[in-house]
Amino acid sequence: MAGMELTPLRPWDDFFPGAERFAKPDFGDLTKWNNRVISNLMYYQTNYFAAAIAVFVVVGFLNPFGMFLGGTVVTLVFVGSVWAGENKVMIKNFKRKNPTLFVIGVMGTSYFLLSLCGGVMVFIFGITFPLLLILVHASLRLRNMKNRLENKMEGIGLKKSPMGVIMDLLDQQEEKMNKIQDFIEGKLKD
Template sequence: MAGVEVTPLRPWDDFFPGWERFAKPDVKDMARWNNRVVSNLLYYQTNYLAVAVGVFCIVGFLNPLGMFTAMAVVSGVFLGSVWAAENRTVVSNFKRRSPVAFVLAVMVASYVLISLLGSVMVFMTAITLPLTLVLAHSSFRLRNMKNKLENKIECAGLKRSPMGILLETLGQQEENLQKFQSFLEAKMKE
């Protein structure tokens, strides 16, 4: 297994080119849409981190106590869910069967706890806004050849990145790896 590598910051004209490189995702083909999102998350992860940090800093500057509360709650819920998925069979099976529902459950649990602590607007702005921007970009941005190549390298385990580790933890990379392995096996038989 290779060491973890941070991907380079992609140039602006690659990250946000003309409108011809954006298209509405096919909501009828969820597997294809998921593949587009995962590929873009892996390829543009450093750009997404820069956008998230920018929004996060602006909101943190405006409400530091609420920001700290939101960070602590989300981190605690995320770490608790990862621990539960590794140590509790019921949670592990649920995560494996429906990874999207698992992620949504973590987000809802975070939201409920933050609302009890009175920092809902900070959560909505500082955490949900960057996630929404990242999800929108990764859903609408068409992949290019470099993007597809980087995704295959990551799925094969030749390169590890922070986003790849996060996606693997959330159960979003397993099916891509299986598809890639079956693709390789088919090519080797030819």
């Protein structure tokens, strides 16, 4: 974790500008949509963390034990799935090819385990709702030049951030790194 930087909190008018900076994703091109989501997750990560923490605090205040239990279960399931993804080739390939389904699987498993403990409402409002808000914003927010530049710097290793570590655990950074490397090699050949 040495050299990790927390990205700055983006101003409100950059994070949530007018309607002209939002657009429906192209559902027919999942790669382009995935790249938009990853880029926005990387660029606005501090804003997303702040929003999620605000929801966690509110729900945690209303039901502290349920929030602690929910957070613990989701964390253990995520860590277990990442470990399985690193040690089982089949899971690693699935995770790399279907990151959204992988996250849905982690959340579904967490939901099932929490339903056994009676913590479903805390799971829905304290964990799933902030993730849904983040996914909706990251899917709809168009990227700008600053966003693309910051993500390229992270992709080639000039910077490291908490969301970059999470993307590495989901095997999403490696694809971006390969694309950047192919782009650079293509430019060197020209």
